[in-house]
Amino acid sequence: MPAPNRRKNRVWTVVTVLFFLGPAMFGFGTKFYELVQVFRGDASGAFAVTPIVNYLLAGCGFLLLFGWAAKNGMFRDIEQPKFLMLENENRLDAVERSAAPHA
Amino acid sequence: MNAPEMESSSAIGPESAADLERLVERKLVLWYYFAALTYLIVSMLGGLLMALQLIQCNELQGIELLSPGRWRMLHTNAIAYGFLANAFLGTLHWAIPRLTMRPVLSKPLSYLIFAAWQIVVVSTAVGILLGQAQAVEWGETPVWIDPVALLGLLLVAVNFMAPIAGAKGPMYVSLWYFMAAFVWTFLTYAMGNFIPQYVVCGTNAGAIAGLFIHDLVGLFVTPLGWGLMYYFVPILLKKPIWSHGLSLVGFWGLAFFYPLQGIHHFLYTPIPMFLQYGAVISTIAVEFVVATVIVNFFGTLYGSGRAVVTNLPIRWFYTGMILYFVTCFQCALQVTLTFQQLIHFTDWVVGHAHLVMFGVFSQWLLGIMTYLIPRLTGKEWYSRTLCEWHYWLSATSIVVMFLDLTMAGLFQGWSWSSMQYWDHSTQVSQPFWIVRVFAGLAMFSGQIVFIYNIYRTLSGPRTAPATGLQPATA
Numbered sequence: 300m301p302a303p304n305r306r307k308n309r310v311w312t313v314v315t316v317l318f319f320l321g322p323a324m325f326g327f328g329t330k331f332y333e334l335v336q337v338f339r340g341d342a343s344g345a346f347a348v349t350p351i352v353n354y355l356l357a358g359c360g361f362l363l364l365f366g367w368a369a370k371n372g373m374f375r376d377i378e379q380p381k382f383l384m385l386e387n388e389n390r391l392d393a394v395e396r397s398a399a400p401h402a
Numbered sequence: 403m404n405a406p407e408m409e410s411s412s413a414i415g416p417e418s419a420a421d422l423e424r425l426v427e428r429k430l431v432l433w434y435y436f437a438a439l440t441y442l443i444v445s446m447l448g449g450l451l452m453a454l455q456l457i458q459c460n461e462l463q464g465i466e467l468l469s470p471g472r473w474r475m476l477h478t479n480a481i482a483y484g485f486l487a488n489a490f491l492g493t494l495h496w497a498i499p500r501l502t503m504r505p506v507l508s509k510p511l512s513y514l515i516f517a518a519w520q521i522v523v524v525s526t527a528v529g530i531l532l533g534q535a536q537a538v539e540w541g542e543t544p545v546w547i548d549p550v551a552l553l554g555l556l557l558v559a560v561n562f563m564a565p566i567a568g569a570k571g572p573m574y575v576s577l578w579y580f581m582a583a584f585v586w587t588f589l590t591y592a593m594g595n596f597i598p599q600y601v602v603c604g605t606n607a608g609a610i611a612g613l614f615i616h617d618l619v620g621l622f623v624t625p626l627g628w629g630l631m632y633y634f635v636p637i638l639l640k641k642p643i644w645s646h647g648l649s650l651v652g653f654w655g656l657a658f659f660y661p662l663q664g665i666h667h668f669l670y671t672p673i674p675m676f677l678q679y680g681a682v683i684s685t686i687a688v689e690f691v692v693a694t695v696i697v698n699f700f701g702t703l704y705g706s707g708r709a710v711v712t713n714l715p716i717r718w719f720y721t722g723m724i725l726y727f728v729t730c731f732q733c734a735l736q737v738t739l740t741f742q743q744l745i746h747f748t749d750w751v752v753g754h755a756h757l758v759m760f761g762v763f764s765q766w767l768l769g770i771m772t773y774l775i776p777r778l779t780g781k782e783w784y785s786r787t788l789c790e791w792h793y794w795l796s797a798t799s800i801v802v803m804f805l806d807l808t809m810a811g812l813f814q815g816w817s818w819s820s821m822q823y824w825d826h827s828t829q830v831s832q833p834f835w836i837v838r839v840f841a842g843l844a845m846f847s848g849q850i851v852f853i854y855n856i857y858r859t860l861s862g863p864r865t866a867p868a869t870g871l872q873p874a875t876a
């Protein structure tokens with residue numbers, strides 16, 4: 300891809316990410332603040348913490364996995380695996396066909 | 403690593419029939435299917451008994467061991483852990499080695515897991531009938547079985563993760579789904595069965611139990627189901643999935659949005675409103691994710707639409723997908739507070755549960771069995787007509803049951819909201835409950851037809867190479 304195009308793409312990616320993540324982070328931040336308030340003000344509100352902590356743990360795990368996958372090129376040639384999978388399947392079928400007793 | 407440098411997983415693979423035998427343990431897949439179908443029948447008998455009880459036709463009244471409350475739990479547990487889990491495990495023994503070109507970690511371990519899982523399921527059934535159910539919905543497995551079941555799930559993860567971890571290069575979307583399902587199921591099972599039992603109590607435990615029911619469907623059944631569809635649909639249509647990129651959007655969307663949704667089962671409860679709204683918003687986010695998945699599968703079908711008529715497994719799959727869309731459309735309504743006022747605790751929810759569990763996931767698994775059984779046994783189906791009967795009885799009965807229970811739910815909701823006495827709502831429900839018995843009988847007959855067809859197929863001679871390339875069901 301020519302360099303100016305690549306730069307344009309990068310700018311668009313950053314703008315799009317900010318567009319979605321900005322409000323989402325704001326929403327999340329305020330809700331998290333409310334959670335802390337509930338937790339502080341009312342002991343019985345503590346039960347709200349369990350599902351949230353559960354979610355945060357799972358979410359963090361997936362964020363790490365996502366980062367790892369991106370860094371290891373899992374999304375680089377993003378359509379390639381669908382062709383490979385069919386190729387593999389065809390090869391297995393060919394072996395099976397050649398081995399079948401009545402083939 | 404750059405894309406061209408990546409070693410593809412097709413770089414290795416079986417060259418001979420013996421290699422192929424080593425790759426997939428066909429006998430075990432069949433054993434899993436037999437176990438699954440046995441529990442399906444047991445579960446359906448439980449459902450029928452419960453349905454008869456609700457129309458006051460219970461001939462077993464007074465026998466404590468066979469009381470309806472216990473049969474109801476047997477019905478749901480035998481479906482989840484007996485039918486769905488066994489059918490999924492069997493199919494994974496076929497799909498994962500073929501997708502990764504590597505066998506599972508250990509075949510003896512696979513057989514051990516098979517035996518251990520049957521012990522878990524049978525002990526659960528016996529425990530429930532003896533009145534030892536744990537007070538967690540869908541986690542009624544008696545407390546003494548929980549650690550064994552959890553160990554079983556851990557072994558399953560280890561056994562299947564080995565070939566997935568060994569595969570090189572960018573992973574196909576099915577493998578993402580499977581990998582996540584192994585981790586999620588283990589964590590979900592541990593959370594639902596141990597935390598409310600030993601760690602927290604009261605509303606706290608209720609919230610966790612709700613999350614558990616929800617996650618069991620969304621993080622165990624859903625990723626395995628979709629992962630298998632991403633594998634079987636392209637190989638049966640003989641063309642790749644429309645967009646692999648879009649399929650990954652579906653996967654990561656599920657990963658990030660699904661776990662927060664559990665609280666949508668608890669709208670109008672003492673759980674703080676901002677958490678309830680959070681669950682509503684993430685449910686809406688998942689609706690978008692679902693739309694991408696559906697678009698992707700119909701995009702794949704585009705140009706091969708006739709396959710839905712001529713290829714029976716494809717027909718099972720796409721029927722399930724349409725019903726999945728209906729289920730999610732229902733969710734979009736159910737997640738609003740206005741709608742909850744009417745349908746909460748009514749048969750609407752029971753209709754929804756049957757639609758997703760039977761209409762979607764069981765139909766996918768039955769379609770997979772329809773495709774794989776000839777390949778596993780080397781024998782074509784004894785009767786294609788019986789295969790068709792199996793499909794039509796199953797598909798029509800679930801649609802009838804779903805519409806019937808949905809209507810029942812609305813009538814019950816209206817009865818309650820108009821402050822009628824309780825018996826009014828049960829009287830109003832009678833016609834619907836009677837229809838449910840007949841729909842159940844039709845669904846049950848469909849499965850009996852399938853089992854008879856399998857029996858005749860197995861007792862027949864080996865046929866021409868049933869490699870699935872030209873399946874009788876195609």
Ligand code: HEM
Nearest residue numbers: 446449450452453481751752755756759760764842845846
């Ligand atoms: C012979 C066919 C069937 C009949 C007659 C039947 C009947 C019933 C009945 C009467 C209930 C209890 C409803 C209540 O408590 O009000 C129930 C619950 C349930 N059944 Fe079935 N069932 C059948 C097949 C199935 C199948 C094949 C599946 C799954 C693959 C399934 C999944 C469920 C689930 C998940 C519930 C719990 C619903 C909830 O708690 O909301 N059933 N069924």
